[in-house]
Amino acid sequence: MPTADRAPDFLRTFSDPGAVARYLDGPRRFVPGLADLHRMTGILLAERAPADARVLVLGAGGGLELKAMAEAHPGWRFVGVDPSGPMLALAAQTLGPLAARVELVQGYIEDAPPGPFDAATCLLTLHFLEPAERRRTASDIRRRMKPGSPFVAAHGSFPQGEGERARWLSRYAAFAVAAGVDPQQANAARAAVDTNVSMLGPEQDRAILHEAGFSDVELFFAAFTWRGWIAYA
Numbered sequence: 001m002p003t004a005d006r007a008p009d010f011l012r013t014f015s016d017p018g019a020v021a022r023y024l025d026g027p028r029r030f031v032p033g034l035a036d037l038h039r040m041t042g043i044l045l046a047e048r049a050p051a052d053a054r055v056l057v058l059g060a061g062g063g064l065e066l067k068a069m070a071e072a073h074p075g076w077r078f079v080g081v082d083p084s085g086p087m088l089a090l091a092a093q094t095l096g097p098l099a100a101r102v103e104l105v106q107g108y109i110e111d112a113p114p115g116p117f118d119a120a121t122c123l124l125t126l127h128f129l130e131p132a133e134r135r136r137t138a139s140d141i142r143r144r145m146k147p148g149s150p151f152v153a154a155h156g157s158f159p160q161g162e163g164e165r166a167r168w169l170s171r172y173a174a175f176a177v178a179a180g181v182d183p184q185q186a187n188a189a190r191a192a193v194d195t196n197v198s199m200l201g202p203e204q205d206r207a208i209l210h211e212a213g214f215s216d217v218e219l220f221f222a223a224f225t226w227r228g229w230i231a232y233a
Contacts (some may be wrong), residue, residue: 027062027064027124028179029176029179029180029181030172030175030176030179030181030189031124031223031226032175032223032224032226033221033223034064035068037123037154037221037223037226037228038064038065038068038069038123039068039072040220040221040228041065041068041069041121041123041152041154041228042068042069042072042073044150044152044220044230045069045119045121045150045152046073047150048118048119048148048149048150048232049076049118049119049149049150050118051073051075051076052075052076052077053073053075053076053077053117053118053119054076054077054078054079054115054117054118055069055076055077055078055079055117055118055119055120055121056078056079056081056112056115056117056119056120056121056141056144056145057069057078057079057080057081057120057121057122057123058081058082058109058112058120058121058122058125058137058141059081059082059122059123059124059125059126060078060080060081060082060088060091060104061082061084061086061087061088061090061091062087062090062091062094063080063090063091063092063093063094063095064094065121065123066078066080066091066094066095066098066102067094067095067098069121070095070098070101070102071098076101077101077102077103078101078102078103079102079103079105079112079113079117080102080103080104080105081104081105081106081107081108081109081111081112082104082105082106083106083107083108084106085106088104088106091104092104108137109137109140109141110140112140112144113144114144115143115144115145115146116144116145116146116149117144117145117146117149118145118146118149119145119149119150119151120141120144120145120149120150120151120152120233121151121152121153122137122138122141122151122152122153122154122155123152123153123154123155123228124154124155124156125155126138126153126155126205127155127156127157127197127198127199127200128197128198129198130198131198131200131204131208134205134208135208135211135212138153138208138209138212138213138214139212139213141212142212142213142214142233145233146233147233148232148233149232149233150230150231150232150233151214151230151231151232151233152228152229152230152231153205153209153228153229153231154221154226154227154228154229155205155226155227156193156197156199156225156226156227157199157200157201157202157205157225157226157227158199158201158202158224158225158226158227159201159202160199160200160201160204161201165194165199166194168224168225169190169193169194169225170190171224171225172189172190172193172224172225173186173187173189173190174186175224176189199225202219202222202227205227205229206219206229209229209231213233214231214232214233215231215232216231216232217229217230217231218230218231
């Protein structure tokens with residue numbers, strides 16, 4: 001993940017109390033089918049993860065996916081890792097009594113326990129990283145997983161060809177407006193993504209997972225500018 005001396009804009013944003021307070025509502029308006037993505041993630045992990053699985057969740061701030069998986073799989077225990085202390089505090093609040101089954105760790109992937117884990121997820125996170133950092137982060141996740149265990153990654157990923165990037169970013173903003181986001185805010189988010197986020201095309205993201213050592217990488221989620229993959233350590 002990014003080093004402390006070059007903390008990215010997203011980390012500063014997720015340390016802002018106002019941004020943190022609004023977070024639980026934001027992703028639902030910008031990510032089509034977010035609740036279904038969380039539900040599918042749990043289903044895919046459960047295909048191979050045991051009933052008492054220990055699951056690594058990278059980018060756990062806010063706690064939405066932690067709550068969804070903890071409710072659906074009462075025997076699972078989790079380690080949730082995120083660099084933002086305020087976002088981890090929000091995760092604990094979101095989890096409520098379910099927090100008893102979750103260890104929250106402030107930091108990056110290198111700060112996570114060594115495992116081995118029965119499953120892992122990284123949702124709405126990897127798009128904040130440059131390609132080399134994505135590859136290193138994915139490799140570090142894989143090293144913490146049991147052989148053959150499932151990993152779900154989902155993040156912004158859409159065609160980057162000439163004219164395509166602008167068209168898909170416009171659709172990203174249009175969906176947010178249709179979901180109730182103020183048009184000025186949606187267009188500001190579009191501009192921020194265009195300027196500050198290292199988006200890649202789906203084929204590049206898939207290749208990074210292969211290069212990190214994952215096998216049988218399959219696309220299972222595609223919704224406008226978002227993609228999700230299931231792969232195995």
